[in-house]
Amino acid sequence: MWSVVLLVVFFVIMTGIGLWGMFRTKTLGDFFLGGRTLGPWLSAIAYGTSYFSAVLFIGFAGKQGWLFGLNALWIALGNCLVGALGAWLVLGRRTRIMTQNLDTMTMPEFLQERYGARHLKPLAAAIIFFFLLPYSASVFKGLGHLFEAVFQIPYETALLLMIGFTGVYLVLGGYFAIAMTDLIQGILMFGGALAMVWVVYQRAGGFVAGIEKVGRLYQEHVPASQQPSVITVLSLVFMTSFGPWALPQMVQKFYAIKDGSQIRRAATVSTVFSAVIGFSAYLVGIAAHLYFNPETLPRLAKGGINFDSIVPTLLVQVLPELLLAIILLLVLSASMSTLSSLVLVSSSSVAIDLYPGRLDATTGKDRSVAMMRFLSAIFIIISYFISRYQFEFIVTLMSLSWGAVAGSFIAPYIYGLFWKGGTKVAAYSAMLSGLLTEIGLFFMLGPAQSPLAASGAMLVPLIVFPIVSLVSKKPENTIIEEAFKGV
Template sequence: MFSIILLCVFFAFMIGVGVWGMRRTSSLNDFFLGGRSIGPWVSAVAYGTTYFSAVLFIGFAGKLGWAYGLDALWIAGGNAVFGSLAAWLVLGRRTRRMTKNLDVMTMPEFLQERYDGKYLKIISALIIFVFLIPYSASVFKGLGYLFEANFHISYDTALLIMIGITGLYLVLGGYFAIAFTDFIQGIIMVGGSILMVCLLVQKGGGLTEVLATIPVRHALHVPAAKQPGTLLLCALVFMTSFGVWGLPQMVQKFYAIKNESLITKAALATCLFALIIGFAAYFTGSMTHLFYDAPPMTSSGAPDFDRLIPDMLKTYLPEALMAVILVLVLSASMSTLSSLVLVSASAVAIDLYKGHINPGVSSRKSVALIRILSALFIVFSFVIARYDFDIIITLMSLSWGAVAGAFMAPYIYGLFWKGATKAAVKAGMAVGLGTNIVLFFVLGPAKSPIAASAAMILPFAVIPLVSLFTRPPRQDIIAQAFGRNATGRAL
């Protein structure tokens, strides 16, 4: 009963913030970027809550905590230092300044204006649409299973509740609603994560006992011959830490912060948030060795890692705290979902329709269109989550590496190097996307982090090489992008 009451209060609050955000939204810039007026603490938590979702808390942390034991904490450290702190410090200031100089709001718009490439926007928008919508569906699936297990309602009903609430607050309030609900959700996530770890450690006999026991039981449960290799662990750290440097839904947070002087504060706050949440998730995953001798099995006899952490929490946590944990996971997931849907809708409304089909469309009509598309994409995600199409499952597995592989190098070179050419960027995007897809099928889904890491790295070699032999960029575009420093000192 407490869980249902807490959930109803949470949903009512979310809808209320959506209505509040709608009153503050009058232009496309307001809806997509919050008018570039978001403060450092809200921006930091919005970044963090978009970073972590049900995919982390339900499946990822359970599977990797079981496979690697305490070594899974290397991933949490990498996410905090490289995926959060370094991302803000290295990319934040230049992204905020350059996107304002070029008057752009999305990753596809940035690539088109920065490299003077008419079709870069279309190609980029299609990549976002194809790979991020299935990714959002995977988040819906994780939430659906969690609610089915804990509230004893059908999977379909759980999905319908999720799309209804996410759709309402996103379609009504846009980025204002996302950012400020993220802030409240982030507070819930931090408090719930700390309580969860403390109680589980207590159940395990105290911190000293837990830290001593996990390696011993991990070695018994996963013999050395069956443990994943160090290369795969390094690839996981790299993919999950640096991959966010090229994901549109993460980069958007740099565009929207109020001013550059707040970036250092946002960087430190995001790092602390990621350290707490990442540590809590992966440490909880490693603690499954204390309470289980083997993971649960599916009907086909395969390990069901998605059930490992939910079953453990349901068994060992009191009902009141379990309700808080449910809201924690829901908070993380709805934040990720809303950012994914908003970026996907913008790819069509801003990058395709406004950018190519009807450039003269009014701001009011553009806001209406992106609201409609957000609702449609949420429904589309529900359909994907409800029916396990083979091609969609493959796209889900490919999504992170495909998007980061295509965008990371063009985006970073665009911020820091004036010599990158349009032809080189197209080649880099093709190599990144192609490498991820080919290696995914050659190595297999279990080694997809290696494929994704290679896809992110190779374009950094391809772009400067191709730039040596292709037409240099126009100097007027370089001057506009880099501002007054185009022919002098760097930004």
């Protein structure tokens, strides 16, 4: 009962915010970046809620918590210190200044203007559009599993509900609505995550005793031959912590903050938020060892462990109804905020980066806002069909798309912010080498080693870029002077 009541209230509020955002949205800059007027709190919470989704709470926490045991907490630490704090302090100020200098709103636009490469923008836009689709679908799928477990409703029905309500507030309100809903969702996530950990470990005899027991039971539940190697753990930490440095939906938050002076405050807020959410998710994941053994774990039809169902099953068994309803909103909030950022960035790859013109020459009106709304709706629908009919494992989906996008952009984006000697040819080479490395390693090593494939896809272009820059034509001075003005 509580789940239904809170869910209805939540959706009504989200719809109202979408309508409010619609009236504030007048231009493409408003729809995509909130007019670059957002303060540090809104920007930081938007970053955090986009970082963590149902993929973490349902897929990653369940799988890594069981297979990694206490080592899964290293992932949370890396996400907090590198993925949040490091990203804001290293990239935030320069990204805000340089994107304004070059008058760019998207990653493809920035790369094109920074390197003076006319064909770089459509290439980057195509990578974003095609590889963020499976990531978006993975968010849908994780959320569908939770709804299925809590409400006992068909998975397909849960997906349709998510499409409807995410579409309403995103398509209507754009970035204004996303930022405001992210703030509300962030508060729910923060409080719900702490309460979830407290209850799960209190039922197991207390936090300290529970952690000690996890350490012992992990050795019994997971044979030494199946425990992850140091390389596997480090690759997963690297992928999930440095990957966000080059993901367009995360970098967008740097573009939208009001000015560079607010970066440090945003970094502090984002770090605290990421620490609470990240550690809470993995602490619940490793608590599976307190409530299950290899014989009682949720299983797939073919007999394998159903990692996507571990956390939902645990929460349904342990939490009281009211808290379970709040946790449902927590995961729903995480998923909807991530999904809205993915949809916004992916639809922009067509509406902004591939659309031939932003203004209607006959009326002077900004037609791209209508195009963005239309494409956002189409992207949500496509994501539904992918999550419904094609892919099977949430973590596999996320790992492939995450590695492909991060590997494509990490070198040209980061070098572009700090090194004046980076060249156009190097940007093309790094982007293609990252993409091809991810695809090649993913299929060579297999889905089980997808973090290693993603890590390789990010490391290879970081080596390729400076080598190619040293032997290729230097960038024009006018581009460098404009881009680096004021940094």
